[in-house]
Amino acid sequence: MSILLPANLQQCPSPSLSPSTPLFSPCPSTAFSFGRTRLRCLRLVTSCVASVQSTVANGSVPAPAVVVEREQIRLGLPSKGRMAADSIDLLKDCQIFVKQVNPRQYVAQIPQLPNTEVWFQRPKDIVRKLLSGDLDLGIVGLDTLSEYGQENEDLIIVHEALNFGDCHLSIAIPNYGIYENINSLKELAEMPQWSEERPLRVATGFTYLGPKFMEENGIKHVTFSTADGALEAAPAMGIADCILDLVSSGTTLKENNLKEIEGGVVLESQAALVASRRALTERKGALNTVHEILERLEAHLKADGQFTVVANMRGNSAQEVAERVLSQPSLSGLQGPTISPVYCKQEGKVSIDYYAIVICVPKKALYESVKQLRAVGGSGVLISPLTYIFDEETPRWGQLLRKLKI
Ligand SMILES: Nc1ncnc2c1ncn2[C@@H]1O[C@H](COP(=O)(O)OP(=O)(O)OP(=O)(O)O)[C@@H](O)[C@H]1O
Ligand SMILES: O=P(O)(O)OC[C@H]1O[C@H](OP(=O)(O)OP(=O)(O)O)[C@H](O)[C@@H]1O
Ligand SMILES: [Mg+2]
Known part of the structure; x- marks a missing residue:
């Protein structure tokens, strides 16, 4: 891999960091951090057209020519950060228990899946190691997958909605000064301030997706700087005009006087189960393992959104109750509802006056469902959580086989 910098990288004087530094400093400072190389106070002057080439910072790794033989299927889980605990908790909810003796141990076993071992890695390294063949499966955010996977065909999304790590990658601009009335990407792009000599400066950790998005949106006069965190400070510091970063609650933007704009969302993200195509097609046991993990995930995630509702209804027959x-x-x-007779003994005689109905109801529709049940004569409504729903076959399994062309 090589560091790809525009040929016409020019040096500019050190920036003034005084509070009076104008937002539109004519020669701003940016810091490009590519791996261990830190190039300070460099400014891209003519390459304002977004580049979509790989860099050391996020470069994708070509898949190896052969799948290296080993006994175990390797599942990569985030070693730190906000996705780490949630990944383990999700697997636990699926009755898959990751046995990590202490948090500094980077390999762990899963008693329920004896042919599978867990490797804890940083999310971006999970993607890189899927590509290099060192991992077979992994849980990462879709943002990390897109940024570091760079649409590599070896990466396959097995489950795209694991229901945690929800966020979106979005452009944000200051909500003051010359941006006060700017509310869309189009308006931002059309501001007269940007030119070849003075491009729109975007601070982002997404050095692949950022340029790609700008290019797809026809924004020509744009340049990028990168940092590892706290990007929201960049506009107020005079380092950038806008940022491209992850947003979840929106608090960080708000606290730094930034706003999102229409058309500025690059992608929606949440945690996903990802696999290497090569591993699934060529590694013995990998497809069976992914099938079992997928079934367990689907059964849990489907049930997680539902309640079981049991109610008694007076009626003359199961058919009549079903129609109501x-x-x-x-x-x-x-x-459809399960309807069973409720046998009552009155004065020595067994009769059926009631029917018990059992249905699954989306959690969101709970109260609406209770009202509707009452409206058709339901009484004694019992609600309980659902733990797993195993379908005949998970729809995502069929989709996976189609993606693998098997
Ligand atoms: N504010 C957020 N709310 C919800 N999910 C987020 C948020 N920020 C990031 N994520 C998701 O969690 C993943 C990991 O983010 P996290 O901040 O834990 O690690 P990182 O940014 O890769 O590393 P670090 O912040 O330590 O440099 C992201 O790739 C994204 O999918
Ligand atoms: O919309 P919000 O809920 O406020 O979350 C958004 C923030 O969360 C992430 O930062 P993180 O906490 O990972 O810190 P970092 O900048 O050090 O990565 C992201 O980079 C934003 O800064
Ligand atoms: Mg972070």
């Missing part, structure tokens, strides 16, 4: 229940839009359950 199905007249309500929120009561059809996953396939």
Whole structure:
């Protein structure tokens, strides 16, 4: 891999960091950090057209020619950061227990999957190691996958919505000064301030996706600087005009007087299960392992959004009760209501006056469903959590086989 810098990289004087530094300093400072090389106070002057080439900072690794033989399937999990605990917790919820003796131990076993070992790595390294063949499966954010995977065909998304790590990658600009009335990417691009000599300066850790997005949106006069964190400070420091970073609650933007703009969202992200195509097609046992993990994930995630609702309903027959229940839009359950007779003994005689109905209801629609049940004569409504829903086959399994062309 090589560091790809525009040929016409020029040096500029050190910046003034005084509070009076204008937002539009004519010769601003940027710091490009590529691996261990830190090039300070360099300014890209003519290469304002976004470059989509690989860099050392995020360069994708070509898949190896052969799959190296080994006994174990390797699953990469985030070793630190906000995704680490959530990944382990999700697997635990699927009855997959990762046995990590202490947090500094970077390899762990899973008793439920004896042919699989866990390797804890930084999210970006999980993507790199999937590409190099050192990992077979991994859990990472879709943002990290896109940034470091760079659409490499060896990377396959097995489950794209693991229900944690929700955030989006978005452009944010100051909400003051010359940006006060700028509310869209188009308006930002059309500001007269940007030229070949004075491009729009974007601070971002996403040095692949950032330039690609700008190029796709036809924004020509743009240049990028990068840093490892706290990017939201860059505009106020006079280092950049805008930032491209992850947003979740929006608090960090708000606290730094920044705002998002229409058309400025590069991607929506959450945690995903990713695999190496080579591993799935060529490594013995990998496909079986991914099938089991996928089934467990789907069963848990599907159930996680639902409640089981049990209610008694007076009626003359199961058919008649079913017709009443199905007249309500929120009561059809996953396939339809299960209806069973409730046998009561009165004065020595067994009779059926009630039917018990069981349905699954989306958590979001809970109260609406209770109201609808009452409206058709339901009483004694019991609600309990659902733990797993195993379908006949998970739809994502079929999709995976199609992606693998098997
Ligand atoms: N504010 C956020 N809210 C929710 N998820 C986020 C947020 N920021 C990042 N993420 C998700 O979590 C992943 C890991 O982010 P995290 O901040 O833990 O590590 P990192 O940014 O890679 O490393 P570091 O911040 O230590 O340099 C991101 O790739 C993204 O998918
Ligand atoms: O919208 P919010 O909920 O405020 O979250 C957004 C912030 O979270 C991430 O930073 P992180 O906490 O990972 O710190 P970092 O800059 O050191 O990576 C991201 O880079 C934003 O700065
Ligand atoms: Mg972070």
